[in-house]
Amino acid sequence: MKLYLPVHCHEIGQRSNNEDAIYPKVASENTRLFMVCDGVGGQAKGEVASSLVCQGFSKYLNENPMEDIEDETYLTLALQSVEQQMGDYLEKHPEAMGMASTLTLLMISDKEEKALIGWVGDSRVYHIRNGEILFQTKDHSVVQSMVDMGEITEEEALTHPKRNIITRAINGANPTRIDQKVIGDIKANDFFFLCTDGILEHLDKERISLWFRDKASVQEIKSEIMENAKDDTKDNYSMYIIRMG
Numbered sequence: 386m387k388l389y390l391p392v393h394c395h396e397i398g399q400r401s402n403n404e405d406a407i408y409p410k411v412a413s414e415n416t417r418l419f420m421v422c423d424g425v426g427g428q429a430k431g432e433v434a435s436s437l438v439c440q441g442f443s444k445y446l447n448e449n450p451m452e453d454i455e456d457e458t459y460l461t462l463a464l465q466s467v468e469q470q471m472g473d474y475l476e477k478h479p480e481a482m483g484m485a486s487t488l489t490l491l492m493i494s495d496k497e498e499k500a501l502i503g504w505v506g507d508s509r510v511y512h513i514r515n516g517e518i519l520f521q522t523k524d525h526s527v528v529q530s531m532v533d534m535g536e537i538t539e540e541e542a543l544t545h546p547k548r549n550i551i552t553r554a555i556n557g558a559n560p561t562r563i564d565q566k567v568i569g570d571i572k573a574n575d576f577f578f579l580c581t582d583g584i585l586e587h588l589d590k591e592r593i594s595l596w597f598r599d600k601a602s603v604q605e606i607k608s609e610i611m612e613n614a615k616d617d618t619k620d621n622y623s624m625y626i627i628r629m630g
Contacts, residue, residue: 471557
């Protein structure tokens with residue numbers, strides 16, 4: 386499958402340090418693996434956690450090429466490898482205990498013309514066509530659980546005081562689970578959008594759909610997102626935008 390040149394951002398925002406991480410640092414039309422991670426922990430080295438997750442997954446997935454995109458054990462084995470590496474790091478650096486990271490991952494398979502999405506935490510992946518969100522990852526968060534149980538609405542979740550509390554993260558001390566989704570219906574000019582929650586502050590689906598309107602270029606979309614985040618985001622903010630050719 387063909388890709389336009391992907392675009393990204395990786396910004397410190399209004400924080401003192403950047404705990405997000407992205408992979409790759411620079412992409413090309415031939416890149417097929419993308420990740421955006423949000424480190425958790427502040428003093429406990431959230432930036433180390435997100436970097437270890439990106440490095441660990443990229444190393445495992447590049448050394449163990451995917452044979453079947455429908456194999457539900459593939460990303461689970463990758464996660465276990467990353468957790469082991471993080472555990473080894475914690476043994477050598479006990480002061481980092483408490484660090485963790487979210488994960489969003491996109492693997493595009495040329496062989497099967499499909500895409501594999503994996504995620505842990507509240508960073509997100511969207512599959513968008515002509516401004517319509519066809520798929521959106523479901524956050525592993527307190528407010529998402531409250532929405533699922535009917536305690537609050539999606540609109541209330543945007544401003545809820547517990548909106549930043551996640552229920553799943555990769556930390557190397559306690560094993561977690563990765564959710565995944567295979568996207569098979571991919572068409573020319575579809576978008577994949579990976580982002581940390583800093584991009585999503587105070588945003589609803591309508592605003593995101595408007596950005597990814599018909600015939601919008603990746604650079605136009607990036608400019609609009611960056612303009613919004615500059616004035617409205619207190620967190621670090623990172624993303625990848627991939628447009629299918």
